[in-house]
Amino acid sequence: MPKKQNQKNTQSDVTPKEIRSDRWLRNQHGTYLITYPKPGTYELKPIANHGVHIRTILFLLHTHGCEVQYVLQFFTPHGHVELRVRHEDLADERAFLNVAPPGFALTYVAHAFTLLRECLMGDLVHATREATLTVLGWYIWQKKPVFAHAGGVIRSEVDSSGIKLETGFGTVKNSSLVDIDQLCSDVPILAGQHRPIEKLHVQVPEQFRKYRLHTPTSEAESREAMRAVFDLLSLGKPDVTYICVSAIFVTVIRDPRFALFLYGETCNCWPRLSISPIPGFTSRRIERCPNNGIDDCR
Numbered sequence: 466m467p468k469k470q471n472q473k474n475t476q477s478d479v480t481p482k483e484i485r486s487d488r489w490l491r492n493q494h495g496t497y498l499i500t501y502p503k504p505g506t507y508e509l510k511p512i513a514n515h516g517v518h519i520r521t522i523l524f525l526l527h528t529h530g531c532e533v534q535y536v537l538q539f540f541t542p543h544g545h546v547e548l549r550v551r552h553e554d555l556a557d558e559r560a561f562l563n564v565a566p567p568g569f570a571l572t573y574v575a576h577a578f579t580l581l582r583e584c585l586m587g588d589l590v591h592a593t594r595e596a597t598l599t600v601l602g603w604y605i606w607q608k609k610p611v612f613a614h615a616g617g618v619i620r621s622e623v624d625s626s627g628i629k630l631e632t633g634f635g636t637v638k639n640s641s642l643v644d645i646d647q648l649c650s651d652v653p654i655l656a657g658q659h660r661p662i663e664k665l666h667v668q669v670p671e672q673f674r675k676y677r678l679h680t681p682t683s684e685a686e687s688r689e690a691m692r693a694v695f696d697l698l699s700l701g702k703p704d705v706t707y708i709c710v711s712a713i714f715v716t717v718i719r720d721p722r723f724a725l726f727l728y729g730e731t732c733n734c735w736p737r738l739s740i741s742p743i744p745g746f747t748s749r750r751i752e753r754c755p756n757n758g759i760d761d762c763r
Contacts, residue, residue: 483540484518489584491516493540495572498580512577512584514570516540519588520547524596524649524662531648533655535592537585539566552654555582589655595664596645605644607661618665 483492490497490509496516497509521536533552538545546566554564558571558578571577598604598613605611612619650659681687698706 483516486587489587491518491540491584493542496581496584498574498584510574511572512574512580513572515566515568517569517581517585519585519592521593521595522589522655523549524594524652525599525668526596526643526645526648527599531652533652535585539569541566541568555585593664594649594660594662595666596649596662597666597668598645599668599670601667601669603642605642605646606665607646610642611645611665613665613667615667615669617667 483490485491488499490499493516494514495511496513497511500508500510502508517537517539519535520538523534523536525532525534535550535552535555537548537550539548548564548566550564554560561578561582562569562571571581574580598618601613601615603610603612606618606620609620645665646661649655649662681690694710697710700706
């Protein structure tokens with residue numbers, strides 16, 4: 466049996482004790498199909514021994530497209546259990562039971578899993594939507610440029626609708642940054658449900674995990690982190706480092722039209738420092754120039 470994904474117990478006052486609609490009822494006693502045999506009366510047909518619903522739709526954005534995952538919340542007598550699953554885990558009964566928490570079971574009602582899946586798919590309309598970025602750099606989110614880095618996301622208030630980028634062939638085109646809301650709305654399972662992403666997360670590649678520092682928990686720790694940034698100024702000559710270190714901050718709080726150009730003698734760190742923000746703006750390669758041995762952007 467595969468390992469349960471991100472399973473945890475929660476007991477929060479903001480979590481509802483039951484979820485009810487015209488057709489479904491879900492609480493700690495089970496998931497029920499509501500039928501109406503006669504006008505003014507109804508019956509509850511149990512299809513699972515725990516209530517379950519989709520609380521959050523998670524979009525995992527990577528270089529090959531967008532993967533859909535869900536945060537399921539199970540109502541049990543011992544509290545609420547949250548479980549992160551893939552869209553494929555809802556494809557059939559066996560796959561779902563393999564990731565469900567211990568003790569969960571379907572009833573003997575005919576087509577119990579088909580009914581449960583129909584119930585869960587109905588949650589997609591109202592479930593919160595969050596996206597996880599696995600590629601660092603610039604994106605468009607809610608029509609604003611955002612920069613994903615190892616520590617999270619920095620948002621700019623600059624309107625990106627009129628941004629033009631040079632193509633290298635004497636012409637310009639509209640910004641080609643990935644629009645997070647558009648990419649997530651193009652997922653087939655959510656066709657026609659155009660809703661914005663409410664929250665962003667960053668999942669850094671393995672080689673960048675050491676760059677994801679924890680959030681300072683005290684004012685003293687915040688001061689120490691700020692002093693560490695100032696230490697970068699001592700990496701080279703002040704007339705180079707003061708410009709480059711400041712420019713790295715400017716690039717992620719301004720829009721992608723920002724550019725930095727430095728010139729000077731070699732061996733002063735300026736070639737590598739000056740191109741450090743470039744991967745946030747372009748997919749072009751950063752190569753090594755065979756003529757003079759300095760970094761060059763092609």
